[in-house]
Amino acid sequence: MPRLFPRCQHQGCRRGRDHPDPLQGNSHTMMRHPIASLVETALQAAAAANELNTSPFPAVIIGTPASPEHGDFSCNIAMQLAKAERKAPRQVAEIVIRHMGNGNGLLAKTEIAGPGFINFFISAEAWHSALLEIEAQGDAFGRTSAGKDAKVQVEFVSANPTGPLHIGHGRGAAIGDSICRILTATGWDVTREFYYNDAGQQIANLALSVQARCLGIGPDDPRWPADGYQGEYIKDVAESYLSRETVHADDQHVTALGDSHDLDAIRRFAVACLRHEQDLDLKAFDVHFDVFTLESSLYSEGRVDDVVRLLGENGHTYEQDGALWLRTSAFGDDKDRVMRKSGGGYTYFVPDIAYHLAKWERGFTRVINEQGSDHHSTVTRVRAGLQALDRGIPKGWPEYVLHQMVTVMRGGEEVKISKRAGSYVTLRDLIDEVGRDATRFFFIMRKPDSQLVFDIDLAKQQSPDNPVYYVQYAHARICSIFENAAEKGFTAPERPRADGIAALRAPEEMQLIKLLAALPDTVDESALHFEPHRLTNYLSELAGCFHSFYGKHRVITEDPDLTGARLYLLKRTAQTVKNALSILGISAPERM
RNA sequence: GCGCCCGUAGCUCAGCUGGAUAGAGCAACGGCCUUCUAAGCCGUAGGCCAUAGGUUCGAAUCCUAUCGGGCGCGCCA
Numbered sequence: 001m002p003r004l005f006p007r008c009q010h011q012g013c014r015r016g017r018d019h020p021d022p023l024q025g026n027s028h029t030m031m032r033h034p035i036a037s038l039v040e041t042a043l044q045a046a047a048a049a050n051e052l053n054t055s056p057f058p059a060v061i062i063g064t065p066a067s068p069e070h071g072d073f074s075c076n077i078a079m080q081l082a083k084a085e086r087k088a089p090r091q092v093a094e095i096v097i098r099h100m101g102n103g104n105g106l107l108a109k110t111e112i113a114g115p116g117f118i119n120f121f122i123s124a125e126a127w128h129s130a131l132l133e134i135e136a137q138g139d140a141f142g143r144t145s146a147g148k149d150a151k152v153q154v155e156f157v158s159a160n161p162t163g164p165l166h167i168g169h170g171r172g173a174a175i176g177d178s179i180c181r182i183l184t185a186t187g188w189d190v191t192r193e194f195y196y197n198d199a200g201q202q203i204a205n206l207a208l209s210v211q212a213r214c215l216g217i218g219p220d221d222p223r224w225p226a227d228g229y230q231g232e233y234i235k236d237v238a239e240s241y242l243s244r245e246t247v248h249a250d251d252q253h254v255t256a257l258g259d260s261h262d263l264d265a266i267r268r269f270a271v272a273c274l275r276h277e278q279d280l281d282l283k284a285f286d287v288h289f290d291v292f293t294l295e296s297s298l299y300s301e302g303r304v305d306d307v308v309r310l311l312g313e314n315g316h317t318y319e320q321d322g323a324l325w326l327r328t329s330a331f332g333d334d335k336d337r338v339m340r341k342s343g344g345g346y347t348y349f350v351p352d353i354a355y356h357l358a359k360w361e362r363g364f365t366r367v368i369n370e371q372g373s374d375h376h377s378t379v380t381r382v383r384a385g386l387q388a389l390d391r392g393i394p395k396g397w398p399e400y401v402l403h404q405m406v407t408v409m410r411g412g413e414e415v416k417i418s419k420r421a422g423s424y425v426t427l428r429d430l431i432d433e434v435g436r437d438a439t440r441f442f443f444i445m446r447k448p449d450s451q452l453v454f455d456i457d458l459a460k461q462q463s464p465d466n467p468v469y470y471v472q473y474a475h476a477r478i479c480s481i482f483e484n485a486a487e488k489g490f491t492a493p494e495r496p497r498a499d500g501i502a503a504l505r506a507p508e509e510m511q512l513i514k515l516l517a518a519l520p521d522t523v524d525e526s527a528l529h530f531e532p533h534r535l536t537n538y539l540s541e542l543a544g545c546f547h548s549f550y551g552k553h554r555v556i557t558e559d560p561d562l563t564g565a566r567l568y569l570l571k572r573t574a575q576t577v578k579n580a581l582s583i584l585g586i587s588a589p590e591r592m
Numbered sequence: 593g594c595g596c597c598c599g600u601a602g603c604u605c606a607g608c609u610g611g612a613u614a615g616a617g618c619a620a621c622g623g624c625c626u627u628c629u630a631a632g633c634c635g636u637a638g639g640c641c642a643u644a645g646g647u648u649c650g651a652a653u654c655c656u657a658u659c660g661g662g663c664g665c666g667c668c669a
Contacts, residue, residue: 066612076611079649089649114612115649160669201668323667334594334665341667348669374663376596404597405662446605449597451662453604462631465618473631484628525608537606540616551624551633592631
């Protein structure tokens with residue numbers, strides 16, 4: 001979603017404004033960063049020797065070649081410099097290499113290839129020592145310090161309390177929660193927030209619907225409210241209300257008055273009831289929030305009035321047709337928007353602006369809103385309103401992650417999701433049917449930008465076709481190998497002798513090691529782009545790599561050194577799979 | 593009509609802030625269990641990266657049009 005994220009001024013940095021550079025000061029990135037340093041040092045040395053004259057040098061980007069013949073990593077700096085240096089790219093590459101060391105044995109070989117790539121071949125010793133580093137980092141392996149403990153707030157789900165959470169909310173919950181976990185894993189100080197509307201027209205409809213049910217009026221009755229909520233759950237709320245139950249939601253308790261004529265009491269009770277249900281859904285999904293903000297609080301604290309006054313003082317509002325308008329078109333919107341309706345009352349986006357101003361005043365210079373793309377129009381409006389406040393809030397603040405629609409398939413047919421009709425697939429139904437792990441995995445396995453087909457049959461299937469089982473099975477299979485090894489007298493984890501690890505030479509072993517070492521980079525990239533699917537893809541690839549190794553080599557052999565080395569490698573593999581799953585809130589079963 | 597997202601193998605999707613011969617899984621076809629979990633592995637086949645221009649050393653990736661699909665376009669949220 002390029003338009004939503006203004007480009008950063010920093011070289012080599014894609015995300016907006018002032019924030020820690022994900023590759024700066026990151027000691028956990030195993031290979032990429034040391035290589036970048038080698039290249040940078042070489043460039044400086046070449047400049048000092050007057051062999052290169054470009055100043056400043058562009059950011060050094062270390063890529064990963066598609067083909068193994070091209071090494072483990074590559075750098076395109078020579079091609080970037082060629083024009084300015086007025087030299088052939090390969091000639092520039094030659095100069096760079098001449099001034100570059102081998103990084104204390106990190107590099108086995110450096111080549112110039114193709115149009116001017118510098119290809120790096122990491123030494124086997126360096127890969128082997130990466131395993132030791134992975135062991136040393138333990139549960140922390142995969143975590144990085146890219147965020148430098150800076151504050152970030154993530155708002156997600158934010159469903160209105162008018163019904164149970166549905167599939168769309170589920171995707172939002174899974175993506176939002178995963179983003180929070182990934183940001184935490186990359187060293188950010190994350191606050192998770194849920195905002196809900198407990199004041200608008202939809203809530204009035206909810207109250208009227210519950211009241212109607214209290215009075216024994218159903219949807220077929222002519223007295224049924226025009227935009228009433230017809231779901232069965234409304235009947236349950238009404239019954240609870242009439243029997244004067246007490247519900248707990250967020251940090252409040254609400255006891256029903258049981259009076260069918262007190263609409264306000266019905267509203268408060270219904271909101272608490274449905275919020276309570278949503279909390280249970282989220283709990284079943286293992287999704288938790290730090291802060292709940294109620295729309296009504298923005299009114300009661302005077303924040304909405306403050307915002308309206310500020311916008312007026314700044315000269316961005318005007319009266320027309322009996323309504324108060326905000327000149328959002330002056331800030332990139334298609335047209336101006338009504339703030340106060342001619343019949344009184346503010347439109348939803350006014351408290352939205354107040355809410356975001358409050359976020360800003362709470363000190364969050366970085367805020368991410370995860371929501372369905374059907375609410376895309378709020379992005380421009382909220383940002384326009386914040387600009388009109390003239391409070392020094394950056395133009396691209398807050399950032400947005402918008403996820404596309406979910407289609408649910410069962411038995412090869414689309415399951416229609418309709419609040420009106422009975423075929424209403426809730427998040428809870430889905431979790432109950434396919435399980436929490438599979439639900440989470442499936443919701444995040446595609447890029448948020450892409451529409452998602454959720455195949456219930458596949459998600460339930462215990463077969464390699466099902467990516468979540470495929471990944472979890474890799475972990476369970478390794479655990480099983482260790483049980484077997486223990487029976488045969490090998491203690492796990494078997495740390496190989498100092499030179500024992502060098503027994504790992506087979507292509508499948510080396511490939512596995514390289515993939516393990518890539519986890520920190522993958523986590524960083526995932527955080528940078530707000531794309532959890534990069535981690536599920538990584539996990540699928542890692543699991544495949546392990547299964548492939550398993551198919552070709554025996555772990556427990558006659559050779560104790562080789563057995564020890566392989567057990568050690570598999571211990572790191574299991575650890576890496578578990579750590580990556582853990583970052584996504586998915587379990588790593590030891591037995592399946 | 594306007595805005596946003598998407599368009600890559602028959603299907604579902606990756607493709608790492610522009611890089612080297614475009615990848616995976618499923619489906620299809622052919623192999624592999626007296627041996628650490630077959631919930632697995634190996635192989636074959638499958639492509640004008642929607643189309644047309646442009647930017648440059650280089651484009652699936654960036655820009656502009658066009659076509660196709662989704663979402664939004666309210667004094668609802």
